[in-house]
Amino acid sequence: MKKAEQQLSLQVLQADKENRIPRTVTENGDMYWANSKFDWTEGFFPGSCWYMYEYTNNEDWKVTAEKYQALFESHKYITTNHDLGFVFNCSFGNGYRITEDEVFKQVLIEAANSLSTRFNSSVGCLKSWDVNGGWQSKRNWKFPVIIDNMMNLELLFLVSEITGNPKYKKIAIAHANTTLANHFRENNSSYHVVDYDPETGQVRSKQTAQGFADGSSWARGQAWGLYGYTVCYRYTKDKAYLEQAQKIAKYILHNNAIPKDGIPFWDYDADNIPNEPRDVSAAAITLSALIELDEYTSQSYLSTINNLIKSLASNDYTAPIDENQNFILMHSVGSIPHNNEIDVPLNYADYYYLEALVRYQNRYW
Secondary structure, eight states: OHHHHHHHHHHHHHHHHHTOOEEEEOTTSOEEEOOSSOOTTTTHHHHHHHHHHHHHOOHHHHHHHHHHHHTTGGGGGOOSOTTHHHHHIIIIIHHHHHHOOHHHHHHHHHHHHHHHTTEETTTTEEOOOOOSSTGGGGTTOSSEEEGGGGGGHHHHHHHHHHHOOTHHHHHHHHHHHHHHHHSBOTTSOBOSEEEEOTTTOOEEEEEOSSSSSTTSOBHHHHHHHHHHHHHHHHHHOOHHHHHHHHHHHHHHHTOTTSOTTSOOBSBTTOTTTTSSOBOHHHHHHHHHHHHHHHHHOSSOOHHHHHHHHHHHHSTTTBOOTTOGGGOSBOOEEEETTTTEEEEEOBHHHHHHHHHHHHHHHHHHO
16 A cells, blocks of 8 residues: 555656646557546546555545546536446445535435436336447447446445435436346356347347457456455345356356466466456456455455465565556556556556455455
């Protein structure tokens, strides 16, 4: 955490010069900033600052978190994207958890209202991507739902809790149940994309967008599922969600494609393992999820948790101070099929790593 604080402090200095949010590093080694019009990753940098504030109790981190989440507050009205949960729960959500600021609460409510407009009761899910433009329009999808969308349910659960209005929670539960029914294979690995008929709710196809193949197990997708169902159990205490989280954990932790250090290749079924890029972001998400899951189960995940922390904190994956454009971790993958963000740092890898370290300290120390 001390090393992470040094690195993140330097990154804040870079961000302050541009008044923009760091996302990743370009092929040339330059900073790549989040898109100011909307970027699904824009909440992670202020979220990291909130975790650093929680760890240090240094007011400067609070000021920085508030400054950078204010840059995208107006995005709470956007209804064309499913990632409002990522954007607002990781930033304003952490801010509200720590400070109970009423202004943050209202932002979360508005974002949940916008996200809720993407729910289709015939399907029983929130729509992930609009399909009337971009690369998504070329895939013949009608109502695509990606496993990543499990991560956006936390915002809905939270807003039901803080408002007393059950409508948000009902949407989250419906989405979780539909995904549970249709996204998982017999071995408890997950498809990336399930496309539905918006009129009938019937499954049209099961495919991938960021994985190696339709039938392969995209590493970060498995981590999203693990984290998402752990959160669902936290808010509902429905044992079906806990059992699913444990099944996903078992699939991940006993996968023959996992290297000894626990940092997965970008897809468990990629054809050139072990000569494939690792995805540190998948490891960081998995680590954070396992720390929470470990609270709910008689089975202990602590040895795996300790091994993952040691690996991520090692020189193999943690960047030297004042290198790596001051991102904490190295060697993540955005999307190999899109030839985008391959073997680079990513702001969400840093975010879930910091979340894991704070959770670890709170739980085990």
